[in-house]
Amino acid sequence: MVASVDAVNQRSAPQPNARLLKTVKLGAGSQHEKEIHRIAMAPLTRFRNTPGTQAPTDLAVTYYQQRASPKGLLINEATFVSSEAGGYPTAPGIHSEEQVAAWKKVTDAVHAKGGYIYLQAWALGRANAGQDEGVETVAPSPIGLKDHPVPREMTTQDIDNFVKAYGEAAENALKAGFDGIELHGANGYLVNQFLESVSNKRTDDYGGDWQGRSKFLFRVLDAIINVFGQERTGVRLSPWGRFQDMLEEDPYATYIPVVQELVKRYPKFGYVHFVEPRNWTGMPETKYPKEGIFESNDPLRAIIRGVDFSSYPTPSDYAKTNPSFEDPTSERPTVILSAAGHDAENVEEFVERTGDVAAIGRYFIANPDLPERIFKGYPVRKYDRSTFYSPGPVGYIDQPTYQEEHVGKWVENAAVQP
Numbered sequence: 001m002v003a004s005v006d007a008v009n010q011r012s013a014p015q016p017n018a019r020l021l022k023t024v025k026l027g028a029g030s031q032h033e034k035e036i037h038r039i040a041m042a043p044l045t046r047f048r049n050t051p052g053t054q055a056p057t058d059l060a061v062t063y064y065q066q067r068a069s070p071k072g073l074l075i076n077e078a079t080f081v082s083s084e085a086g087g088y089p090t091a092p093g094i095h096s097e098e099q100v101a102a103w104k105k106v107t108d109a110v111h112a113k114g115g116y117i118y119l120q121a122w123a124l125g126r127a128n129a130g131q132d133e134g135v136e137t138v139a140p141s142p143i144g145l146k147d148h149p150v151p152r153e154m155t156t157q158d159i160d161n162f163v164k165a166y167g168e169a170a171e172n173a174l175k176a177g178f179d180g181i182e183l184h185g186a187n188g189y190l191v192n193q194f195l196e197s198v199s200n201k202r203t204d205d206y207g208g209d210w211q212g213r214s215k216f217l218f219r220v221l222d223a224i225i226n227v228f229g230q231e232r233t234g235v236r237l238s239p240w241g242r243f244q245d246m247l248e249e250d251p252y253a254t255y256i257p258v259v260q261e262l263v264k265r266y267p268k269f270g271y272v273h274f275v276e277p278r279n280w281t282g283m284p285e286t287k288y289p290k291e292g293i294f295e296s297n298d299p300l301r302a303i304i305r306g307v308d309f310s311s312y313p314t315p316s317d318y319a320k321t322n323p324s325f326e327d328p329t330s331e332r333p334t335v336i337l338s339a340a341g342h343d344a345e346n347v348e349e350f351v352e353r354t355g356d357v358a359a360i361g362r363y364f365i366a367n368p369d370l371p372e373r374i375f376k377g378y379p380v381r382k383y384d385r386s387t388f389y390s391p392g393p394v395g396y397i398d399q400p401t402y403q404e405e406h407v408g409k410w411v412e413n414a415a416v417q418p
């Protein structure tokens with residue numbers, strides 16, 4: 001059977017001297033320095049873990065191994081730091097011995113192919129829809145999402161418990177062989193709910209101005225760094241995300257000082273992973289952000305790379321210049337990852353300008369050998385949304401590499417045949 005190839009992504013190989021083909025150092029200058037290539041796998045929830053134990057299965061070992069490549073960075077699917085952090089029965093955890101043992105099989109399989117894997121540390125907060133009756137929905141403020149329970153406002157004791165859980169999850173991730181941790185601070189989950197005023201109306205130390213709203217983020221990062229060190233810690237941020245009723249009226253007013261504080265506190269921080277300002281959920285545009293704001297992560301890139309844009313009247317004015325950026329250096333080693341909307345056609349130009357590592361989600365689902373396809377100019381297969389979250393092997397471990405398609409060994413839906 002002929003594989004479906006996305007015609008949009010039929011293109012030639014990148015220019016031989018393209019930045020896309022040059023590796024970058026993660027944790028430069030540290031004992032954990034790693035050379036990685038420019039196509040990472042974005043974190044992708046697939047809802048295929050064992051109900052009850054919430055441990056990954058042997059199918060997950062195959063899935064991640066298929067997507068590993070020499071010098072390739074994978075970020076695993078968002079993983080609950082404790083049972084209180086959860087609420088989706090088939091999403092994974094990293095808080096039991098069984099889960100640690102199962103993840104160890106995954107990390108070993110990735111390392112055997114010369115790749116790296118980070119754990120994305122997750123807590124749902126108000127996004128907990130109550131599917132798992134044992135897990136109470138808690139959040140910074142009692143502001144519910146549609147069709148979700150109204151969350152109970154977290155006490156300072158709850159906050160302390162969560163911070164501790166992130167630290168314990170980091171210890172477990174280390175035992176499970178992960179190369180680092182990416183704190184999930186994006187897409188409307190717990191850390192993001194603290195950061196943005198739309199979901200944080202607290203009047204104590206954890207609310208109010210950006211300093212109060214980022215206090216939880218920095219406490220959690222401290223707990224993770226305590227285990228992995230700055231060099232092996234990353235954070236995902238979505239300043240422009242509208243998913244789950246998020247978005248600041250002026251995202252720059254929060255995210256500029258937060259990123260400034262991040263680089264000041266942690267000069268050797270591993271990476272910041274930005275979700276690009278693109279509405280990947282396909283949700284209708286909202287009234288935010290405030291008129292006149294040009295949506296871009298470039299001002300945040302500038303802060304990380306040490307570029308001064310204070311001569312521009314506003315961050316938007318600077319962003320409109322479409323600036324380009326240097327690679328990380330040993331003085332400023334923090335790598336920038338960027339996700340949302342990258343494909344085989346546009347990624348070369350994007351990486352050329354920004355120097356980022358492109359994290360790709362949906363195309364990695366359908367193309368286990370995506371980096372090789374992009375680096376060599378092979379066609380890229382279109383993904384099938386209907387199997388993103390369906391249980392079992394279909395759309396999960398049955399996706400062909402270019403070589404498999406080419407030598408004709410691959411049969412569509414073979415994984416479902418008895």
Ligand SMILES: Cc1cc2nc3c(=O)[nH]c(=O)nc-3n(C[C@H](O)[C@H](O)[C@H](O)COP(=O)(O)O)c2cc1C
Pocket residue numbers: 042043044045046077078120184186187236275280339340341342359360361362363388389
């Ligand atoms: C099936 C699916 C699952 C996802 N799961 C996660 C997740 O666990 N954590 C996360 O931060 N983002 C998650 N995302 C967002 C992706 O990491 C990525 O930002 C998004 O798909 C846009 O990138 P793309 O255009 O390359 O797909 C998910 C997206 C999809 C499509």
